[in-house]
Amino acid sequence: MRRLALLAALAIGSPAAAQPAPTEHPLLHELVGKVSPERQRATITKLVGFGTRHTLSDTKSPTRGIGAARRWVASEFAAVSKDCGGCLTVETPSQIVSGTTRIPNPTEVMDVLAIQRGTTDPERVIIISGHMDSRVTDPMNFTSDAPGANDDASGTAAVIEAARVLSKYKFPATLVFAALSGEEQGLHGGKVLADFATAHGWRVEADLNNDIVGNSEGLTGVRETTRVRVFSEGTKAVETPAEADKRRYNGGEVDSPSRQLARMMDGLADRYLANFDVTIVYRTDRFSRGGDQVEMLKAGFPAVRVTEANENYTRQHQDLRTENGIKYGDVIEGVDFAYLAQVTRLNIISMAALASAPAPPTGVDIKGAVSVDTTVNWTPSPDAARYRLWWRSTTDPQWRYSRDAAPTGQAVLKGVNIDDWFFGVSAVSADGWESPVVFPGAPGQWAKGEPAKAAAGK
């Protein structure tokens, strides 16, 4: 590390020589120890026990179908809330969907949300989501058993466990624990969540969407328990043609807010999780496949998809059967609870870190064309005690160099040429909680509706 810092200092002048160390947060170590694989096993066992959770399945039965499943999830959230003095509000936003290929007749798609209101900035919202609904081979088959133990009772179990653990603590920002529905029929629950967030004026800082997060054995037999994939869009789904034009010229195709979330999660895993790493994938989702985070991105909210390292396709969207000696079906035997607990820990420390830190900086802009220095501007916020400037080579996947800056809204990086580096700014609280890094201009701006600043240069 020392050698690297010295080389960096030689390469770009003195600023890189004094790298501020990240603040160690005992809270995050404590949270890591609170996750229970046994409780998650009980959650998935219960969800599998509803037979099918298909979106078109029975909603009246107390024991079978999506209705029974969502009522049970709501009752779990209510029980968690009882244990924290009523700290959670349970909401069940829904929409009637009809006339689509997979939902031909009017069907109520209902999400179950538990909301833990933030202490000082409640409109700022950090979400964890997973989907309750399940399916077999035929997406229209709503009667056969569809255990969906991994897809996506595992994500739902991560959501519920996050609520159990984080509800014992207080955070400046609001936490939302979201069990979605209708994913397999066309990402409808993601849309219900996005519309609910928009209608309530939430400033959604992050949606960590967990879908297929509990299996550690890939189709080839490879068993990998030490990493998870985090998918994120490179450019914003809501980018305008004019913004795209500037971005093509000045860069920013790998620096959306969602991508910064993935980078932050990777850094947290490195510092707080033993033998567990994030593999950042530069894609919105797996190739030609989707998830509920897509609807959040379309609404302009930063979101990532968390998915196990090696998927097992004989256990996804399959009728329960044995064929040529191969067992098909998304059964609970395919879930590795120690692995699921690690993924859940990653989510929990990410939510706690995001909710404890100041909001990501706004108004981030850089200037410095035809100059040996780079000037970074941003809008100071009262929540931030200081800021941190970050930069990296334009081909580097992770932020590499940093320097603290006073909360003035402007800092100059002497001898760091604007042409050769990508820049970003994070906000840091008095007790050292750091926000995600914000890339300058429209490609990186977090806040939906923040007026785009004139890009420097072009």
Ligand SMILES: [Zn+2]
């Ligand atoms: Zn899924």
